[in-house]
Amino acid sequence: MVCESCFEKQRRIDELTEENIRLQQQLRHYQKKTKQGYFGANTSSSKIPVKPNQSPDKPKKKPGAKPGHKGHGRQRITKENADQVVKVYPEIKVCPHGHGELHEHQMHERGVLDMPPLKIIRLVQLLVEMKCPVCNFRVKAQAQNVMPKNLYSNTLLSNIAMLYYQHGIPLRRLSKIFGLRHGSLIHNFYRLGQALERIYQKIMTDYRASRVKHADETSWRIAGKNAWAWIFCTLQTVLFHFAASRKGEIARNMIGKSNGNDVVVVDRYGGYNAIDPPRQFCFAHLLRDVKQLEKDFPDNQEISKFQGIVAPLLSEAMKLRNQPINDELYYVKAKSLKRKIMRAANHDSRHPAIAHIQDIFLNQKKQLFHWTKDRRIPAENNQAERDIRRTVISRKLSFGSQSISSAHMRSVLMSVLHTLDKRQHKQAADQSFENILNAIEKKNRKLSVKASLLPRPLYNF
Numbered sequence: 001m002v003c004e005s006c007f008e009k010q011r012r013i014d015e016l017t018e019e020n021i022r023l024q025q026q027l028r029h030y031q032k033k034t035k036q037g038y039f040g041a042n043t044s045s046s047k048i049p050v051k052p053n054q055s056p057d058k059p060k061k062k063p064g065a066k067p068g069h070k071g072h073g074r075q076r077i078t079k080e081n082a083d084q085v086v087k088v089y090p091e092i093k094v095c096p097h098g099h100g101e102l103h104e105h106q107m108h109e110r111g112v113l114d115m116p117p118l119k120i121i122r123l124v125q126l127l128v129e130m131k132c133p134v135c136n137f138r139v140k141a142q143a144q145n146v147m148p149k150n151l152y153s154n155t156l157l158s159n160i161a162m163l164y165y166q167h168g169i170p171l172r173r174l175s176k177i178f179g180l181r182h183g184s185l186i187h188n189f190y191r192l193g194q195a196l197e198r199i200y201q202k203i204m205t206d207y208r209a210s211r212v213k214h215a216d217e218t219s220w221r222i223a224g225k226n227a228w229a230w231i232f233c234t235l236q237t238v239l240f241h242f243a244a245s246r247k248g249e250i251a252r253n254m255i256g257k258s259n260g261n262d263v264v265v266v267d268r269y270g271g272y273n274a275i276d277p278p279r280q281f282c283f284a285h286l287l288r289d290v291k292q293l294e295k296d297f298p299d300n301q302e303i304s305k306f307q308g309i310v311a312p313l314l315s316e317a318m319k320l321r322n323q324p325i326n327d328e329l330y331y332v333k334a335k336s337l338k339r340k341i342m343r344a345a346n347h348d349s350r351h352p353a354i355a356h357i358q359d360i361f362l363n364q365k366k367q368l369f370h371w372t373k374d375r376r377i378p379a380e381n382n383q384a385e386r387d388i389r390r391t392v393i394s395r396k397l398s399f400g401s402q403s404i405s406s407a408h409m410r411s412v413l414m415s416v417l418h419t420l421d422k423r424q425h426k427q428a429a430d431q432s433f434e435n436i437l438n439a440i441e442k443k444n445r446k447l448s449v450k451a452s453l454l455p456r457p458l459y460n461f
Contacts, residue, residue: 032296077111120156120178147191147441152180154437157188162433165410166417168394186406193409195440200412203239203419208256210234212377213264215251215272216384218392221400222407229395230254231388238387238418242407248274263370265381268360280370282381286360287314293353306354310344313337317371318380327375334372387418 065071079085093102129140146153160178163169175182207213213234220229220242228246232239232254243250248271255264258277265280266272272279294307317337320330345361361368371379391414401407417433424432 158434165414193412196412196416207237207239214384215266229391233387240411240414242411251275263377279367281367283314283318284380302351313341338372
């Protein structure tokens with residue numbers, strides 16, 4: 001005979017046990033959301049509520065040069081390679097022992113890196129007018145290094161544009177440093193954006209013709225509303241597009257139709273399903289999802305075993321391309337890695353989280369292994385991640401664009417400047433941008449705000 005009191009106690013114990021399990025699950029969910037944001041491992045860095053510090057258990061890398069690395073060192077500044085040589089005398093010029101004036105005895109070289117103060121120079125160009133004494137034909141010199149009807153020189157505009165659009169220094173701060181009007185700078189940037197529109201279209205053409213392309217996007221603000229900053233890049237090209245939408249048609253219009261021999265490296269965002277060229281999914285995102293499984297289910301042995309097998313394979317696949325091996329050995333190793341990854345994907349699993357990762361490899365196989373057939377195609381999207389990093393920093397400093405036209409202006413100027421930075425030596429990129437502005441000025445002296453022409457040879461950076 002069952003004791004009613006004991007039965008009631010056992011029922012209450014079962015209720016409390018189920019409630020305890022449910023509350024623990026809710027607690028883990030809220031802890032995860034508090035640390036990682038609403039989208040877990042896929043939450044962008046700007047949306048993460050609290051970024052964790054480095055784990056004390058993780059060994060720190062030893063600072064300094066590694067054994068065997070020669071290093072570059074600091075080059076000695078001599079009179080031969082110096083830009084300016086200044087003779088410095090000591091403050092004491094008379095012998096303290098009463099023997100009269102001191103005479104020069106010896107020179108000691110001391111190299112110093114210096115910089116003149118940041119200051120705007122007020123320049124007046126005297127435009128000479130020539131006249132023929134016989135027929136009275138007259139010709140007047142044109143102002144040099146300055147756009148028509150403009151106060152700011154091309155040198156000044158190119159330096160301000162580089163500091164703002166490439167290095168991310170806020171425009172208000174630049175306006176204060178150089179003593180320039182904020183509105184005047186914006187007006188000049190609009191003129192530059194319209195003048196460089198043709199180069200922007202040429203960059204897009206070069207991007208579409210490339211064999212390996214990259215694409216990515218991050219959040220942005222336009223006129224105080226949520227928007228997106230798209231980036232489309234290659235090893236030699238950077239193309240920005242700031243838009244109020246994240247629709248797939250934007251990626252389709254910017255990437256264009258496939259040229260029959262191209263691949264676009266992207267993440268698994270569904271908007272890229274609309275593009276025409278074949279896609280290569282980023283293994284870095286897959287690796288992050290696989291590692292996240294062990295964080296979500298730390299006590300599950302099956303997940304721990306799956307992560308221990310798949311994570312090293314994905315990591316090795318991303319590193320294989322840069323290993324110092326010939327192409328023949330590369331393709332042998334690439335096919336071997338593909339077989340091992342697919343073997344893990346076809347392995348029977350009970351946990352639904354593992355099955356979700358396996359379904360990605362089984363259902364999206366065509367988008368995962370282009371790198372095994374062509375070494376030029378990377379297995380990760382690090383190129384786009386690196387190129388968009390400065391835009392993310394700029395977003396945190398400038399809070400986005402004030403209008404659609406301002407966003408398009410930023411798209412044009414950032415595309416030209418960042419492409420110049422890739423195609424030129426870093427120290428010559430600003431000079432190349434200034435040369436482009438000078439060529440625009442010489443091509444059309446009557447440059448208007450609405451239209452401009454640019455000679456084709458200028459784009460051969």
